[in-house]
Amino acid sequence: MNKRLVFLTPLAIALGLGLILFTAIGKDPTKLETARLNDPIPSFNLKSLADKSKKFSEKDLIGSVSLLNVWATWCPSCRVEHGYLNALANQGVRIIGLNYKDERLAALTWLERLGNPYEFTIYDPHGKLGFDLGVYGAPETYVVDQYGVVRYRHVGVVDERVWNETLKPIVEKYSTLTSKVQPKLQSKI
Amino acid sequence: MKIQKNGGMLFFLIALAFTSSSLLASIDLYEFSTEENQLRYKELTKELRCPKCQNQDIADSNAPIASDMRREVHRLLEEGQDNRSIVSFMVDRFGEFVSYKPQVKPATYLLWYGPWALLVFGVLIIIVMASRRASNQKTSEKVAQEVKGKNTQDIKDKDKQSAPLDQHEQVEQLLSRFKDD
Numbered sequence: 001m002n003k004r005l006v007f008l009t010p011l012a013i014a015l016g017l018g019l020i021l022f023t024a025i026g027k028d029p030t031k032l033e034t035a036r037l038n039d040p041i042p043s044f045n046l047k048s049l050a051d052k053s054k055k056f057s058e059k060d061l062i063g064s065v066s067l068l069n070v071w072a073t074w075c076p077s078c079r080v081e082h083g084y085l086n087a088l089a090n091q092g093v094r095i096i097g098l099n100y101k102d103e104r105l106a107a108l109t110w111l112e113r114l115g116n117p118y119e120f121t122i123y124d125p126h127g128k129l130g131f132d133l134g135v136y137g138a139p140e141t142y143v144v145d146q147y148g149v150v151r152y153r154h155v156g157v158v159d160e161r162v163w164n165e166t167l168k169p170i171v172e173k174y175s176t177l178t179s180k181v182q183p184k185l186q187s188k189i
Numbered sequence: 190m191k192i193q194k195n196g197g198m199l200f201f202l203i204a205l206a207f208t209s210s211s212l213l214a215s216i217d218l219y220e221f222s223t224e225e226n227q228l229r230y231k232e233l234t235k236e237l238r239c240p241k242c243q244n245q246d247i248a249d250s251n252a253p254i255a256s257d258m259r260r261e262v263h264r265l266l267e268e269g270q271d272n273r274s275i276v277s278f279m280v281d282r283f284g285e286f287v288s289y290k291p292q293v294k295p296a297t298y299l300l301w302y303g304p305w306a307l308l309v310f311g312v313l314i315i316i317v318m319a320s321r322r323a324s325n326q327k328t329s330e331k332v333a334q335e336v337k338g339k340n341t342q343d344i345k346d347k348d349k350q351s352a353p354l355d356q357h358e359q360v361e362q363l364l365s366r367f368k369d370d
Contacts, residue, residue, distance in 0.1 A: 006317070006318075013307075013310075032283065032286050033285070033286065034284070035284040131257055131261065133282070134283045135254075136240035137254070
């Protein structure tokens with residue numbers, strides 16, 4: 001009886017550890033947790049990319065569910081996803097740009113040449129809002145609900161698959177959930 | 190004329206070599222109000238992990254995000270924040286991942302206490318096995334001692350019988366060899 005216990009306990013521990021480690025197989029280690037998940041967008045006060053005299057704050061994101069897309073002209077993957085963002089904007093998806101650590105002129109030329117999917121673009125040359133959001137590599141795309149709360153973050157290129165499988169269900173969920181989310185949020189803010 | 194041109198080229202190359210090497214090294218020039226702050230800066234930048242190049246601390250990394258984090262660490266230090274609030278400032282933005290010393294909370298209990306639990310478990314097993322072996326040895330020694338008297342007598346009897354025979358055989362074998370030759 002006792003002897004069996006001596007043999008079975010290490011076996012149980014090995015199996016337990018094996019299970020824990022097994023669940024991590026195939027996970028992308030470069031994908032980090034989203035620290036800002038279910039938190040309101042950090043407050044900011046930044047200029048518009050298109051209009052130097054205009055300023056945006058976190059309040060400008062409130063109103064309807066939107067995608068906040070972090071992009072820059074120095075980021076090759078941003079060019080890859082840009083065409084698909086244009087297509088999404090044409091479908092009526094609200095996309096807001098966060099031009100991250102970039103130069104204004106280069107960014108404006110880029111939008112002129114490749115099309116502008118953004119309702120408006122926040123100009124963040126020093127990556128201030130990016131830092132507060134926890135951006136560690138462009139492109140990143142956040143789903144922000146109508147109350148300005150971060151509901152999801154996608155790191156990497158947004159394409160048709162990512163949109164259909166991940167982002168779209170979340171956007172739809174928060175577009176329909178209005179009355180249920182509100183009371184919870186008010187206590188948070 | 191030609192030599193001058195080459196000389197210019199050489200100077201250009203040397204200058205280029207120097208600029209590229211200084212560009213490669215990440216040089217942050219920060220001024221600290223106190224020496225203590227400078228030491229804490231070194232400590233903190235070793236304790237924070239770069240989110241982009243995942244197995245480097247931010248002191249060691251050239252990634253732009255690491256340099257941003259160093260800048261923020263410096264700013265917060267000079268603002269008079271303590272180490273704990275600086276680390277939690279980073280954790281709030283980039284997640285628990287960025288801290289090489291994660292906080293002790295239910296989600297990290299396994300990480301902090303798991304190795305100790307395994308160690309205690311291993312030591313317990315060794316103690317149990319050692320005590321069991323010791324008790325086994327004692328009983329087997331007793332049995333051995335009881336049997337010993339009998340056995341030695343048997344062996345002595347065997348020796349008496351077998352030894353002379355063996356010698357005899359050996360001599361005969363040797364003799365037969367000589368006969369063949």
